[in-house]
Amino acid sequence: MxxxxxxxxxxxxxxxxxxxxxxxxxxxxxxxxxxxxxxxxxxxxxxxxxxxxxxxxxxxxxxxxxxxxxxxxxxxxxxxxxxxxxxxxxxxxxxxxxxxxxxxxxxxxxxxxxxxxxxxxxxxxxxxxxxxxxxxxxxxxxxxxxxxxxxxxxxxxxxxxxxxxxxxxxxxxxxxxxxxxxxxxxxxxxxxxRPGAEAPGWYRAMADPSVGHALRLLQNDPAQPWTVASLATACGVSRAGLARRFTDLVGEPPMAYLTGWRLALAADLLRGSDATVEAVARKVGYSGSFALSTAFKRVRGVSPQEYRAGGHQAPKPDSLPEPQHSSR
Known part of the structure; x- marks a missing residue:
């Protein structure tokens, strides 16, 4: 992916x-x-x-x-x-x-x-x-x-x-x-x-053999206990070389990118599923609910439970047309 x-x-x-x-x-x-x-x-x-x-x-x-x-x-x-x-x-x-x-x-x-x-x-x-x-x-x-x-x-x-x-x-x-x-x-x-597009770093970086491979690994398996060293080994390059090139192309270090991706996945799971915070934590690569809660609150300013509680909006009246269902 x-x-x-x-x-x-x-x-x-x-x-x-x-x-x-x-x-x-x-x-x-x-x-x-x-x-x-x-x-x-x-x-x-x-x-x-x-x-x-x-x-x-x-x-x-x-x-x-x-x-x-x-x-x-x-x-x-x-x-x-x-x-x-x-x-x-x-x-x-x-x-x-x-x-x-x-x-x-x-x-x-x-x-x-x-x-x-x-x-x-x-x-x-x-x-x-x-x-x-x-x-x-x-x-x-x-x-x-x-x-x-x-x-x-x-x-x-x-x-x-x-x-x-x-x-x-x-x-x-x-x-x-x-x-x-x-x-x-x-x-x-x-x-x-398109020609002259100012595409984000992560999009342009996909064309790079080593960084593109690293990005795919992080995207596909965020629960893996990645380190820069293990990521570099999987990509067949040196640790220092991958860290430097990844940061240059993507705009942030590999582990910072992984943290952002894990927390984004966790946020979507919190609002889009009934999974417990513990289950969400393990699915995205944290050791448990405490570790996820600590990282989540540090980055987003609220706990996973508070974030989930604020994730639903009540339906509004007088909205634009929904389908007119038939009687079949």
Whole structure:
């Protein structure tokens, strides 16, 4: 498993928010849902994404894709000069700027929402709602808003997502989660591989024979009692040489990288499973719950139990449309 695969393998979409938005100008929607990541693709017409920090707006045409990294707000609009007419908050809660609910009045069908069923612009939107800590290293490597034109990435799965998003079949949410994951992987590979890309050190380091091998070993077997010496032996290089080159390419020493990876895995397991702290500790390479708790609190400022207790969000009313289930 390479590093990108490892970062994407843990916090896969689980009940991701997926929507087809159909709009007729003038339109503008302010998004303040604080979701960690949202992927948007225009399939018809055009749209603008305006970051909330005053950064440069991006223009999306058919086949273009954008990723907005939370929790910062942004606006999607037919024209960047159009003032927002709707606001989407945490949990998909949608209302006018005056607070009037819009979820039902703008429902156009299964996972379809907008102001006109035959609107000039159609966007596919996929939002990861859970802040999976395994992906934090990945999210930190992304800009607040990225844009890939249609010709800059290979998007054969986008028509699949477009076809599946409005279906109401058994197991449909799982199908959509997996298709969204595949689309996201395709976009991120294209983003990091584009000419002149400022890819993170861990991504560039994968091409190095010794450091890339070391990264794969740490990713694949974090529970192993690794030392720099044992890692160097497994890679067939000297201890000093591996430590120096790893730090130069990745930006941190091998054991610091391993600690971060172990704690990220532990964080994801704490929020995504019912495993005991003891079991989580041993799974990620700590001798027991005390050792994990000490490291976890030192790095994250809270104990594993406190972190787990704060990991769940209550569902919100008046949210954007969920599937309209059939009676079969």
């Amino acid at each position: 390479d590093v990108l695969a490892g970062l994407l393998d843990g916090p896969r979409a689980r009940g991701a928010f997926l929507l087809r938005m159909v709009m007729e100008p003038p339109w503008s929607v302010r998004i303040e849902d604080r979701a960690p990541l949202c992927l948007m693709c225009v399939t018809r017409g055009e749209a603008w994404i305006v970051p909330g920090d005053g950064g440069e707006a991006i223009h999306l045409r058919p086949g273009d894709v954008a990723i907005a990294r939370g929790p910062d707000p942004y606006t999607a609009a037919g024209d960047p000069a159009t003032a927002p007419r709707a606001l989407i908050g945490p949990g998909g809660v949608c209302h006018t700027l005056e607070g009037e609910p819009l979820a039902q009045s703008m429902r156009l069908g299964v996972r379809t929402w907008g102001n006109a069923s035959d609107g000039a612009t159609t966007m596919l939107i996929g939002t990861y709602q859970m802040d999976g800590e395994v992906s934090r290293r990945l999210l930190d490597a992304l800009p607040g808003l990225l844009h890939l034109p249609a010709g800059a990435w290979n998007g054969p799965l986008m028509p699949v997502l477009d076809d599946e998003i409005s279906r109401d079949e058994p197991g449909q949410s799982v199908v959509l989660d997996r298709v969204l994951d595949l689309v996201l992987i395709a976009v991120l590979r294209a983003w990091f591989s």
